Amino acid sequence: MRVLAYELRRLRGLRSTWLLLAAVLLCDAIAAAGLASRTPAGPLEAPAGVRLLTAALPLIPLPFAVFGAGLLGALSYGHEVRYPGLPASQVAYSRRVRLLLAKLLVVGSVAAVLALATLLLDAVAVHLALPRGVTVAAWADPAALSGQVSGALDTAGLSALGDLPAVFAPLGLVAGHGVPAALMVFVLLTVVAAWTGVLTASLTRSAVAGVLLLCALPSLLESGVALLLRGSGRPWSSRAAGPLPFRSGIEWAYGWVYGGAREAAAAGNAALTNPALLWAVATPAAVLLLVALLVQARRRAL
Amino acid sequence: MIQITGLTKVYRKGAPPAVLDLTFDARPGLVTVLLGDEGAGKSTALRLMLELERGQGVTLFGDRPYHRLRCPEREVGVLLPGPGDGPSMEAGHPGCKARSHLRMLAAAVGVPARRADELLEQTRLAGVAGQRLRAFSPGMHRRLALAAALLGDPGTLLLDAPTEGLSPRNVEWFHSFLRSFAVAGGTVLVTTRIPQEAAQFADRVVTLDRGRMVADQPVSEFCRTRLSPEVAVRGPQMARLADLLVSQGAKVRREGGAGLSVAGIGRTEIGELAYRHGIMLHELADRVVEQPAPRAVLPAASGRTGHLSLQSQAEAEPEQSTDRNADQHPDQHPGKPSERRPDKPSGRRPGRSFEAARRPAVPEPASEGRSRDDAAPPTRALPVASVTAVLPVLGTPAAQQEAPTPTVAVDRLFRDDPAPAATPAKAVEPTGAASAPAAPTPAKPPRRGEGAADLRTDDTVRLRRVGRSKAPATSATPTAPATSATSTPATPAPATPDDHRSE
Numbered sequence: 001m002r003v004l005a006y007e008l009r010r011l012r013g014l015r016s017t018w019l020l021l022a023a024v025l026l027c028d029a030i031a032a033a034g035l036a037s038r039t040p041a042g043p044l045e046a047p048a049g050v051r052l053l054t055a056a057l058p059l060i061p062l063p064f065a066v067f068g069a070g071l072l073g074a075l076s077y078g079h080e081v082r083y084p085g086l087p088a089s090q091v092a093y094s095r096r097v098r099l100l101l102a103k104l105l106v107v108g109s110v111a112a113v114l115a116l117a118t119l120l121l122d123a124v125a126v127h128l129a130l131p132r133g134v135t136v137a138a139w140a141d142p143a144a145l146s147g148q149v150s151g152a153l154d155t156a157g158l159s160a161l162g163d164l165p166a167v168f169a170p171l172g173l174v175a176g177h178g179v180p181a182a183l184m185v186f187v188l189l190t191v192v193a194a195w196t197g198v199l200t201a202s203l204t205r206s207a208v209a210g211v212l213l214l215c216a217l218p219s220l221l222e223s224g225v226a227l228l229l230r231g232s233g234r235p236w237s238s239r240a241a242g243p244l245p246f247r248s249g250i251e252w253a254y255g256w257v258y259g260g261a262r263e264a265a266a267a268g269n270a271a272l273t274n275p276a277l278l279w280a281v282a283t284p285a286a287v288l289l290l291v292a293l294l295v296q297a298r299r300r301a302l
Numbered sequence: 303m304i305q306i307t308g309l310t311k312v313y314r315k316g317a318p319p320a321v322l323d324l325t326f327d328a329r330p331g332l333v334t335v336l337l338g339d340e341g342a343g344k345s346t347a348l349r350l351m352l353e354l355e356r357g358q359g360v361t362l363f364g365d366r367p368y369h370r371l372r373c374p375e376r377e378v379g380v381l382l383p384g385p386g387d388g389p390s391m392e393a394g395h396p397g398c399k400a401r402s403h404l405r406m407l408a409a410a411v412g413v414p415a416r417r418a419d420e421l422l423e424q425t426r427l428a429g430v431a432g433q434r435l436r437a438f439s440p441g442m443h444r445r446l447a448l449a450a451a452l453l454g455d456p457g458t459l460l461l462d463a464p465t466e467g468l469s470p471r472n473v474e475w476f477h478s479f480l481r482s483f484a485v486a487g488g489t490v491l492v493t494t495r496i497p498q499e500a501a502q503f504a505d506r507v508v509t510l511d512r513g514r515m516v517a518d519q520p521v522s523e524f525c526r527t528r529l530s531p532e533v534a535v536r537g538p539q540m541a542r543l544a545d546l547l548v549s550q551g552a553k554v555r556r557e558g559g560a561g562l563s564v565a566g567i568g569r570t571e572i573g574e575l576a577y578r579h580g581i582m583l584h585e586l587a588d589r590v591v592e593q594p595a596p597r598a599v600l601p602a603a604s605g606r607t608g609h610l611s612l613q614s615q616a617e618a619e620p621e622q623s624t625d626r627n628a629d630q631h632p633d634q635h636p637g638k639p640s641e642r643r644p645d646k647p648s649g650r651r652p653g654r655s656f657e658a659a660r661r662p663a664v665p666e667p668a669s670e671g672r673s674r675d676d677a678a679p680p681t682r683a684l685p686v687a688s689v690t691a692v693l694p695v696l697g698t699p700a701a702q703q704e705a706p707t708p709t710v711a712v713d714r715l716f717r718d719d720p721a722p723a724a725t726p727a728k729a730v731e732p733t734g735a736a737s738a739p740a741a742p743t744p745a746k747p748p749r750r751g752e753g754a755a756d757l758r759t760d761d762t763v764r765l766r767r768v769g770r771s772k773a774p775a776t777s778a779t780p781t782a783p784a785t786s787a788t789s790t791p792a793t794p795a796p797a798t799p800d801d802h803r804s805e
Contacts, residue, residue: 002412015434
């Protein structure tokens with residue numbers, strides 16, 4: 001409990017936390033609005049909608065929210081290394097592990113909140129910035145709604161989202177077929193990124209190195225997996241073998257989100273519970289956690 | 303109570319050890335200062351105590367090592383230099399406000415935020431509690447770090463160079479704080495580089511030199527032996543010389559029948575003066591033993607154990623007392639000075655080997671010791687005035703200073719074993735000895751008492767053996783070791799060897 005209180009106080013007491021969160025939200029909204037304003041006219045596809053909502057620019061390695069969460073995590077750990085408040089009290093292994101877990105918990109929940117906030121903000125921004133010709137199918141057409149959303153609407157006694165007041169129009173963006181699942185995966189991805197930030201910073205004992213490692217991780221993992229898969233001759237490897245590992249890294253990291261949405265259009269809500277997806281997202285974080293705990297055992301300070 | 307036993311740290315195989323077999327106690331009610339040059343191993347020793355570094359040796363806080371303490375912040379307050387070294391040491395993240403920083407740590411320690419505000423008041427930071435740490439001066443950073451160390455209201459403080467690079471005001475504040483903490487019964491262990499500072503607020507001074515403990519003295523002895531820049535002169539025509547010296551503006555004090563202690567004038571000048579006026583001198587020696595005068599004589603490989611320091615201490619003890627007796631008849635060893643002298647200067651020289659240090663080099667001291675004095679940084683040459691100013695403050699009895707040639711005895715002590723180390727007497731309990739630097743330490747430590755007769759006889763046996771092997775040094779005291787072992791002497795120097803715990 002103490003470490004949780006400590007970590008919360010630490011996060012709250014630093015101006016950089018608030019600046020970082022605000023910057024992420026701002027950049028996210030701007031990028032989403034910019035992307036939305038250039039959407040071609042016509043009905044908005046669900047994967048394209050997800051792209052807009054998460055403000056995934058093709059040029060940066062991670063979406064803003066994911067990157068911001070990772071940065072937050074790395075800074076959280078880097079702070080302990082750079083400015084240890086009571087260095088001597090972290091001598092015992094159990095105390096260090098407790099602090100690490102507290103950090104994961106706090107930073108993870110902050111990251112989840114951050115992801116949800118960006119989604120909310122982006123929905124509004126996208127809604128405002130969408131050109132006139134673009135129509136969001138889920139708003140008017142109940143058939144385009146995802147299963148759970150339509151179920152919820154039924155219990156509320158509504159037939160379609162269009163029955164709601166116009167203020168709720170941005171909801172149409174997030175209620176499309178397969179979109180909620182993809183967005184959930186996005187939130188999960190943000191949390192995992194935050195954890196990864198904490199853990200990479202813990203391994204390198206430096207916030208900067210941790211962030212760099214975090215950015216490099218998708219492409220590193222991707223090329224590693226691609227090398228493995230090439231041996232087994234799976235088709236995915238050929239797709240991943242682009243000229244730039246960077247680009248294919250994006251493909252690997254978010255292909256699940258966007259591809260998942262595309263598949264979900266055909267296969268319903270399977271994306272979220274797809275074991276391969278969960279495995280792919282959770283394994284790196286779990287491996288990192290394990291390594292970090294092992295490395296901590298060798299250390300005397302965080 | 304901190305019991306430090308056998309701390310040893312070797313960074314690389316084959317490299318000289320950063321800390322070698324450091325053994326001493328920091329007792330409650332006393333400020334114990336770990337004194338040593340840059341790189342002497344003070345910080346390493348402190349980190350070893352906290353187990354922030356891997357090494358050998360055991361440090362017990364109360365009855366358990368640091369990492370076994372149930373709530374270390376509530377028992378031991380630690381102030382380590384932050385990321386920035388020296389004066390740029392930072393207490394926390396520059397973007398943090400002082401109050402939120404301290405409250406955050408209070409949450410980690412598990413004390414209410416009220417305690418943090420209290421400590422801000424106590425460390426005179428309440429006025430700037432709302433400022434960010436990047437606006438803080440080194441002194442404020444250090445005080446904030448001290449406040450953080452005090453959050454859990456610990457009974458023990460471990461501070462690594464808390465006053466380094468601070469303004470005199472802050473240093474003074476730190477001194478008075480630490481003194482009052484110790485007076486209230488707390489245990490304080492502080493490192494410092496400056497002997498004068500150690501003399502100002504320590505009760506006990508443990509001197510480290512290149513990782514080895516070379517002395518463990520109460521502060522009165524420390525001041526007497528290490529901080530009085532005097533020249534001891536001895537010879538048959540002292541009255542004439544004294545007149546000459548006084549006319550030169552020196553302060554002269556008679557010592558016994560044929561001795562003078564001269565302050566305010568250099569040794570070479572005295573020698574020249576005496577030579578020009580045809581005055582014969584039997585002894586002409588600097589008493590300034592400010593910096594690690596004693597040197598670890600034992601070779602590194604010998605792995606100095608408690609036995610050795612135990613023997614030497616107990617042996618040196620009676621020797622000292624007999625020396626005092628002998629000094630009352632100064633003509634007893636008129637020829638000895640030349641043999642005795644070389645030890646001190648050669649001991650000070652860092653690169654000297656053991657054999658070289660032992661070789662009696664008669665012409666050396668005058669020239670070599672002088673040049674060393676010149677080379678010494680000015681800060682170390684403490685003017686007499688300031689010493690005399692410091693001593694009353696410390697409550698050092700003036701008699702201590704005027705005791706007849708105590709330094710001679712100490713010289714010997716150093717020669718026989720440079721880590722003579724008046725090893726700490728265990729017996730001192732918080733109530734009795736709180737801030738009584740010059741008070742004679744209680745004679746019999748409880749450990750010894752419980753160790754009963756076999757320990758005692760053990761000591762006696764060892765002492766006898768050594769006494770025989772070092773015949774010339776202790777020729778006058780064949781029986782003294784035994785008596786000292788059985789009935790621990792009442793000399794002001796702390797008598798009780800505690801090192802049997804490293805056995």
